[in-house]
Amino acid sequence: MRGNSTANGSNGTHDVDIEQMESFDGLISGDWLSSLVNWLNGILPDLRLPLDATEEELRQYLIDGTIFCTILNNPRPSSDGGSKCGPVNVKRFLVAMDEMGLPSFELSDIEQGHMMPVLQCLKTLRVCVNSNGEVNNIQNPSRKTWNLSGEFERIQLKQGYNADLSDATILELMKPSSLENASTQSLFSMLYRIMDGSIERNKRDLPHFVACLLRKIVEEIEWRVSTRAENLKNQNNLYRAREEKYQSRIRAFETLVKGTLEENKVALNKLQHIKIEKSKVEEMGKVEKQNLLQLKKNNIQNDLEISRLRKELESSKEMHERHCLQLEAQAEGTKAVLEVKLKELECLLTDSKKKADDLQSFSESTQKRWKNRECSYQSFIDQQFGALKGLREISKSIKREALKTKKSHSEELNHLGKKLKGLVDAAGNYHLTLAENRILYNEIQDLKGNIRVYCRIRPFLPGQSKRQTTIEHIGENERMLDAHRLFKFNKVFSPATNQEEVYLDTQPLIRSVLDGYNVCIFAYGQTGSGKTYTMSGPNVSSKEDWGVNYRALNDLFQTSQSRKSSIIYEFCPSQPNGLAVPEASMHSVKSTTEVLELMNIGLRNRAVGSTALNERSSRSHSVLTVHVRGTEIKTNAVLHGSLHLVDLAGSERVDRSEATGDRLREAQHINKSLSALGDAIFALAQKNAHVPYRNSKLTQVLQSSLGGKAKTLMFVHLNPDVDSYSETISTLKFAQRFSGVELGAPQTHREGGDIKELMEQVAFLKEIITKKDQEIERLRLLKGNGNGIKHRMSSLRGHSRGNPQQSQSLSRQQSLENYEKTASDADKCSVNGDKHSEAGSHLSVDDSKLNNESSAQTNLAGTDLGQNTNDDIELLAFRDGNSEERLCDTSDGDLPMGGSQTDGSICIAVQLTLFPEPSKSSDKQEKVGKSDKAEKSDNTRKSTIPPKLPQLSQKVVQTHAT
Numbered sequence: 001m002r003g004n005s006t007a008n009g010s011n012g013t014h015d016v017d018i019e020q021m022e023s024f025d026g027l028i029s030g031d032w033l034s035s036l037v038n039w040l041n042g043i044l045p046d047l048r049l050p051l052d053a054t055e056e057e058l059r060q061y062l063i064d065g066t067i068f069c070t071i072l073n074n075p076r077p078s079s080d081g082g083s084k085c086g087p088v089n090v091k092r093f094l095v096a097m098d099e100m101g102l103p104s105f106e107l108s109d110i111e112q113g114h115m116m117p118v119l120q121c122l123k124t125l126r127v128c129v130n131s132n133g134e135v136n137n138i139q140n141p142s143r144k145t146w147n148l149s150g151e152f153e154r155i156q157l158k159q160g161y162n163a164d165l166s167d168a169t170i171l172e173l174m175k176p177s178s179l180e181n182a183s184t185q186s187l188f189s190m191l192y193r194i195m196d197g198s199i200e201r202n203k204r205d206l207p208h209f210v211a212c213l214l215r216k217i218v219e220e221i222e223w224r225v226s227t228r229a230e231n232l233k234n235q236n237n238l239y240r241a242r243e244e245k246y247q248s249r250i251r252a253f254e255t256l257v258k259g260t261l262e263e264n265k266v267a268l269n270k271l272q273h274i275k276i277e278k279s280k281v282e283e284m285g286k287v288e289k290q291n292l293l294q295l296k297k298n299n300i301q302n303d304l305e306i307s308r309l310r311k312e313l314e315s316s317k318e319m320h321e322r323h324c325l326q327l328e329a330q331a332e333g334t335k336a337v338l339e340v341k342l343k344e345l346e347c348l349l350t351d352s353k354k355k356a357d358d359l360q361s362f363s364e365s366t367q368k369r370w371k372n373r374e375c376s377y378q379s380f381i382d383q384q385f386g387a388l389k390g391l392r393e394i395s396k397s398i399k400r401e402a403l404k405t406k407k408s409h410s411e412e413l414n415h416l417g418k419k420l421k422g423l424v425d426a427a428g429n430y431h432l433t434l435a436e437n438r439i440l441y442n443e444i445q446d447l448k449g450n451i452r453v454y455c456r457i458r459p460f461l462p463g464q465s466k467r468q469t470t471i472e473h474i475g476e477n478e479r480m481l482d483a484h485r486l487f488k489f490n491k492v493f494s495p496a497t498n499q500e501e502v503y504l505d506t507q508p509l510i511r512s513v514l515d516g517y518n519v520c521i522f523a524y525g526q527t528g529s530g531k532t533y534t535m536s537g538p539n540v541s542s543k544e545d546w547g548v549n550y551r552a553l554n555d556l557f558q559t560s561q562s563r564k565s566s567i568i569y570e571f572c573p574s575q576p577n578g579l580a581v582p583e584a585s586m587h588s589v590k591s592t593t594e595v596l597e598l599m600n601i602g603l604r605n606r607a608v609g610s611t612a613l614n615e616r617s618s619r620s621h622s623v624l625t626v627h628v629r630g631t632e633i634k635t636n637a638v639l640h641g642s643l644h645l646v647d648l649a650g651s652e653r654v655d656r657s658e659a660t661g662d663r664l665r666e667a668q669h670i671n672k673s674l675s676a677l678g679d680a681i682f683a684l685a686q687k688n689a690h691v692p693y694r695n696s697k698l699t700q701v702l703q704s705s706l707g708g709k710a711k712t713l714m715f716v717h718l719n720p721d722v723d724s725y726s727e728t729i730s731t732l733k734f735a736q737r738f739s740g741v742e743l744g745a746p747q748t749h750r751e752g753g754d755i756k757e758l759m760e761q762v763a764f765l766k767e768i769i770t771k772k773d774q775e776i777e778r779l780r781l782l783k784g785n786g787n788g789i790k791h792r793m794s795s796l797r798g799h800s801r802g803n804p805q806q807s808q809s810l811s812r813q814q815s816l817e818n819y820e821k822t823a824s825d826a827d828k829c830s831v832n833g834d835k836h837s838e839a840g841s842h843l844s845v846d847d848s849k850l851n852n853e854s855s856a857q858t859n860l861a862g863t864d865l866g867q868n869t870n871d872d873i874e875l876l877a878f879r880d881g882n883s884e885e886r887l888c889d890t891s892d893g894d895l896p897m898g899g900s901q902t903d904g905s906i907c908i909a910v911q912l913t914l915f916p917e918p919s920k921s922s923d924k925q926e927k928v929g930k931s932d933k934a935e936k937s938d939n940t941r942k943s944t945i946p947p948k949l950p951q952l953s954q955k956v957v958q959t960h961a962t
């Protein structure tokens with residue numbers, strides 16, 4: 001209840017009218033204000049007014065219309081333009097206080113620091129504090145009004161105004177509600193004062209009223225404490241409630257903020273979108289502006305155009321009007337003229353009508369005439385139609401007949417076609433049969449050991465303009481027809497055949513060398529017929545042009561490499577024909593390039609010269625020998641094979657080759673060795689016991705291949721030129737006979753592992769025996785040389801006088817014996833000769849002796865052996881009308897050889913025949929003369945004695961017959 005009365009101001013306090021206060025203006029010094037605040041803080045520590053508080057802050061603390069608030073609420077001008085409370089306001093306030101009957105004070109009191117009057121004045125004023133004793137703002141509901149009168153009293157006591165409580169004062173204080181307006185602090189001070197006074201007053205008993213006052217004061221204090229505690233509790237609850245409320249509000253605000261942020265985002269997106277739209281709209285606006293400008297321009301142009309057109313229209317309108325006027329004038333003129341003309345025409349019309357009538361009558365009569373004619377024509381046409389019908393029927397019947405004939409023709413054609421097909425099939429079979437026959441024939445020849453003969457015809461050379469060929473036909477079945485005769489060989493290569501095709505037919509033979517066969521391939525033919533082309537090829541650097549030599553070596557090398565897992569092929573130094581091959585002549589071949597290099601060395605060393613028949617004529621025989629020894633890894637068996645590739649120097653007629661001097665001597669040597677080759681071959685063909693291998697180095701070298709069950713092939717080369725006809729015929733005849741030679745079935749040279757050792761021992765022993773025999777024979781020969789020859793000559797003469805047949809066989813036998821002896825000497829001499837060849841000289845004294853001997857023997861053989869030798873010589877020396885040119889030299893060139901032995905798989909010896917030293921030639925010239933004479937006598941004999949041809953196969957003979 002006490003609070004309520006305070007709040008209503010019913011206890012004598014007054015609320016200052018703020019409206020009224022604000023109208024006051026006046027000045028008050030800042031010092032006064034701060035000393036007032038200090039003082040208030042001193043007496044009211046809970047108030048805690050800041051000294052430098054702003055007006056706004058002070059307004060919050062000093063409320064409820066207190067003097068401070070009033071003072072502070074009145075702004076006053078200051079030197080720095082701000083606002084401060086001033087003394088004028090206080091003056092006005094004091095006046096107002098006075099008017100309201102409230103105690104007042106003087107301004108000078110404040111200025112001089114006399115606070116008593118001020119406090120007097122203020123003690124009825126109230127300040128508002130909360131339950132905690134703190135000054136609060138006006139909205140605080142639990143406010144309390146403090147009476148400052150108690151404080152006033154305490155200050156009075158402190159300042160010694162009133163040292164003791166008088167009785168009157170005590171009575172005053174004992175009045176009801178007098179303590180209520182005093183502060184708690186003043187109540188306590190009062191309490192202490194009473195207590196202190198009592199103690200000082202001789203410790204007398206407290207009077208009753210003082211005791212009552214004390215009790216009252218204590219009650220008042222207790223009441224205040226309890227009230228304050230309660231207020232504090234309420235305050236706390238209130239704060240908590242408020243806190244929760246604020247918390248919920250904060251949360252609400254947070255959610256609101258979130259929502260607002262999202263909305264902001266959406267709004268931003270929209271804004272972006274709107275911006276884009278705006279830019280678009282702006283662009284469109286720009287475009288439209290441009291369009292508008294364009295339209296405006298167009299509009300202006302259109303306006304100009306319209307005005308121009310209007311002008312034109314007006315001018316044309318005028319023109320038109322003028323023209324109309326002119327036309328009208330013209331029309332009137334024309335109308336008059338037309339009227340005149342109309343009249344004229346009417347006159348003409350009447351005339352014409354008359355004429356028309358006349359004409360009509362005339363036409364009617366003509367029509368009648370025509371009708372009559374039509375009738376006659378119609379009857380004629382009808383007749384023609386009838387005839388046409390008849391013709392059509394006839395043509396139909398003819399067509400039918402033609403169809404019938406056509407049908408029968410096609411049937412006949414079909415029939416013929418079938419027959420033809422049968423014939424074609426038969427022809428095909430015929431060709432197959434022919435091919436089979438050829439293969440079988442070749443096989444039979446192989447079995448028999450026939451020498452194979454391949455014939456190659458070279459094309460006309462670019463310089464040859466005549467182009468008249470002597471070869472008429474090259475048949476399918478390896479037949480070849482010259483102008484008068486038919487020749488048949490194992491193979492005939494036309495001028496169009498290339499090097500590879502030639503080699504393909506030779507390849508099986510080459511490969512058999514690796515199987516242990518001896519193989520010998522000759523190139524034979526007249527000078528310039530293409531021997532070197534076939535054997536070496538025109539251009540070594542181009543693989544396509546390679547001849548048989550290069551291809552064969554390459555092939556052997558490649559094949560040996562491919563077989564190296566089963567057979568190891570290696571160098572074999574021994575020579576089957578007994579000729580010692582210097583070590584230097586052997587080369588190990590490890591690659592195709594090496595093969596080529598070796599071949600080139602051989603080619604470079606070969607003598608080449610120019611003749612009338614061949615610009616680069618080979619002036620020596622070229623013999624390329626490959627010895628192969630293969631050892632089978634499994635069985636340890638050894639295979640020996642050898643390959644001789646012989647490019648013979650060209651046989652030539654000296655008159656045609658226009659050879660003289662050295663060339664002539666070369667030609668003689670060449671023809672002589674060819675002659676010796678022919679002798680050897682035909683001796684083999686006749687299966688003679690003796691074959692004259694030692695007549696030339698060529699035959700010596702080839703002995704193993706010719707007589708050792710070898711496979712032999714001869715390329716016969718022909719020059720198709722008419723000028724070479726006689727040479728061509730001679731060559732063909734020779735080749736034909738050559739193809740009939742049977743050497744016996746070829747044999748492979750294979751030795752088993754055990755046999756090999758025995759063979760080596762036997763060979764060693766044989767060698768010793770041969771040496772001994774040779775020594776004995778030589779001694780015997782030296783001893784009985786003169787007598788022996790005489791004896792033989794006389795015995796020969798004696799025999800020739802007797803039975804011719806007997807004498808013939810005897811002389812042959814003796815000559816063979818002699819030949820054998822001479823041959824053994826020749827062996828010895830050849831060994832010596834080879835030894836000499838290492839030193840560069842290919843002839844020795846023994847050699848020349850041997851040549852003399854051998855020439856004598858050959859002459860003897862030529863005399864005694866009669867027909868056979870003559871036949872051979874005829875073939876080899878192209879004996880025809882020019883018998884003087886036949887060359888018969890029994891001597892031969894040496895065979896220098898070069899190379900070295902190495903460990904290669906295949907080794908080759910390039911053996912080139914060179915010509916004897918010129919010193920030999922004088923001797924030989926004499927012999928040539930002699931042999932020519934002998935040959936002449938042979939020629940005369942030849943016509944009377946029928947030639948004894950080598951046995952030819954049945955087929956070949958038949959071919960000759962055809």
Ligand SMILES: Nc1ncnc2c1ncn2[C@@H]1O[C@H](COP(=O)(O)OP(=O)(O)OP(=O)(O)O)[C@@H](O)[C@H]1O
Nearest residue numbers: 458459527528529530531532533614617618649650
């Ligand atoms: N089949 C061929 N195709 C083209 N040209 C060839 C053929 N055969 C030979 N010739 C050419 O004919 C000429 C003579 O050939 P080649 O030298 O081979 O004859 P030859 O018989 O070896 O002669 P000689 O005995 O004189 O040495 C050369 O120019 C050669 O190129």
